[in-house]
Amino acid sequence: MSLDVESLRKDFPIFETQVHGKPLIYLDSASSSQKPRQVVDRMVRFYETEYANVHRGVYDLSERATAAYEGARAACARFVGARDPRSIIFTRGTTEGINLVRFTWARANVKAGDEILVTEMEHHSNLVPWQLLAQEVGASLRHLPVDDEGLLRIDLLDEYITERTKVVAVSLMSNVLGTINPVRALADAAHAAGARIVVDAAQAAPHIPIDVNELDVDFLAYSSHKMLGPTGAGALYGRLDLLEEMPPFHGGGEMIREVFPDHSTWAEVPHKFEAGTPNIAQAVGMGAAVEYLEGLGMGNVRAHEKEMVDYGISKLEEAGAKVYGPKDISIRGGVASFNLDEVHPHDMATILDQEGLCIRAGHHCAQPLMRVLGVPATARASFYVYNTPDEIDALVGALDKAKGWFA
Amino acid sequence: MVCLSLEELYKEVILDHYRAPRNKGQLDPHDVALERNNPLCGDEIEVFVKFDGENVGAIAFEGKGCSISMASASMMTEKVQGLTVKDAGELAETIKKMMAGEEEGEPEVLGDLVSLKGVVKYPVRIKCALLGWNTLLEAFEESGKN
Incomplete structure (x- = not known):
């Protein structure tokens, strides 16, 4: 059994909300997750x-x-x-x-x-x-x-x-x-x-x-x-x-x-x-x-996120982003921190926001690690039970747009 | 009233200064140098000022950060060069008030800077736009010139 994402999304009233006239795409669950009606x-x-x-x-x-x-x-x-x-x-x-x-x-x-x-x-x-x-x-x-x-x-x-x-x-x-x-x-x-x-x-x-x-x-x-x-x-x-x-x-x-x-x-x-x-x-x-x-089963949650992060990393890399962290998804959770050479993470987060996309940009409360990585900040997309591959496609589409502005 | 879309704000104002920042680099000799950062996002800036009597004789900045913080600092160095410290300080205060939505700002005083008003619509980015200006005010204070 795997997660029925389309059906479980209906448990989350927030996804009926629009941001800047666009459907909400929430890719910041590592910061805080959305809440199902049941809770x-x-x-x-x-x-x-x-x-x-x-x-x-x-x-x-x-x-x-x-x-x-x-x-x-x-x-x-x-x-x-x-x-x-x-x-x-x-x-x-x-x-x-x-x-x-x-x-x-x-x-x-x-x-x-x-x-x-x-x-x-x-x-x-x-x-x-x-x-x-x-x-x-x-x-x-x-x-x-x-x-x-x-x-x-x-x-x-x-x-x-x-x-x-x-x-x-x-x-x-x-x-x-x-x-x-x-x-x-x-x-x-x-x-x-x-x-x-x-x-x-x-x-x-x-x-x-x-x-x-x-x-x-x-x-x-x-x-x-x-x-x-x-x-x-x-x-x-x-x-x-x-x-x-x-x-x-x-x-x-x-x-x-x-x-x-x-x-x-x-x-x-x-x-x-x-x-x-x-x-x-x-x-x-x-x-x-x-x-x-x-009820979802934590094994199913994990399996869904493995698929999401695997797809996310490959799409982000195709888009020219540097993705941080292990490539072996058996030891990686649903988090993808990344940078594009052309676009600073804060500019990226603002531009993506116009498309209804919520991502995190900054040091993620891990400044010593940022110094180890040698970057002042990264953008971060994080995935949870309600995220879909389509949303990753939307993310990559918006990144292309941001790159276009800075080109 | 300036009402730029985000795309216009970036393309018409920010990116020009971001790609080709004015007065970027160390200024030597200088009378005051002050480094500040935005702890929320990690943007860093250092502002250097050489005074000429009561005037800002020369000014430069170094830094790493988003396009809004770097472009705003670049515009700032262009604008305050040659102003008296008093006028430059007042301009910085005006910009701060403008970003807080407390003041419209006179177009003839602001010149190009009026476009920074476009950032007001993106509240989380106001700190980016003010990083250079706040650092300049602190540098004036540190120099005892203000």
Whole structure:
């Protein structure tokens, strides 16, 4: 079975919208995805028929809200292969998930003189938190290089992971290159050195099947808004034994067991990490997005995107673009960053916008990687379940037009 | 009222300066040099000024960026050369207000620059058009001449 794209597009009301009088062609899902009616409807129904605060009321409505919220947690656990829903902490998104690890596990375990290994392809969200931690505790940051094809130099792991390494922070899939990284190999090397591995799965979760047990990762963060769900929700998976021993993140209501004038004790995992009233409806919406994707089948999602990126790369190259990242689509997600010699990415994005085409232009929150690639910016087209080969043809047609202007 | 289509804006105004930028390169000697970038898109510019008394004696720029940022900077160097620092600063402020939609700008003062108004329709690109002008204002400030 494969995706029936024509029929699933009908689930996305946004595609009835026009941009500059043209049909919308949305090729920026790596930045944020569009939302199917099922997700929006689920949130509306929640607000209209089930809404109350969670884990507080003794009345039936609060029980219903709590059941919906905890049901979403179970869905988010299942989605990444986590066996116990308690190993999922709801966050605002991947960035908050990574920062949670920084402020809890890492702050308690990374000391002066220790090393934190990141990679040259990290999004700022999996780099800046570690820079801040390194500065705070006096640890040093190392960067695993990327080769010319856009692959991590895992042949250098022995050199980069030492007995001083305490954290290995890596993305499962690059938001610029599309590279799907061999996270299991990094996890094994990290564990052999006594380090923990923190995975940024913001790009991977929407697009490839994930199993935290197969990957053997300690922490893995992902966002709802990139996987058909609402903004303001995300999930952090953490190994239960680590979560149990970690200090809390934010202090406040909900995360406590008992409060005294000068000290408190903490609620059970995962509530210990969820201070205050959470983004309840957004978490419920994220759960609905998981169910929608499960309905499609993540294997089918991946197969569709392989076809799209394969076609996209070949058409872009035919059009004279330089496409960055691996050409082997078995290790590449649905992202194509590219440049045309003649047309600066920003000019390109403006010109394409006139044709109803949404692409990203800029440094994609990965400035260190841009320096490695030796470019100030790239254009990026990214594909998701609702994109079609026709849309890639439209992209290439618009690029030809842009080239014509600059010729 | 100038109402260029995007294609006209590019073809009639921007591309001329983008392909053949005026006063592009280092200026030596100079009294002030200031480098700035647009953190959102990575465009970079460096503006060099040599003063002649109270006037902008010579001005040049270096940079990497989109056609709008580079063309606007090129037009700027043509326009402010020989102006007093005060007049050049006022012109830069006028351009900023024009881009913010707060001022129409006098065609006789603006000359060619009036075409930059075409960028107002593309709000995300206004920062590109202003990169050079903002850098010039900061350079004046740094030199203590303003």
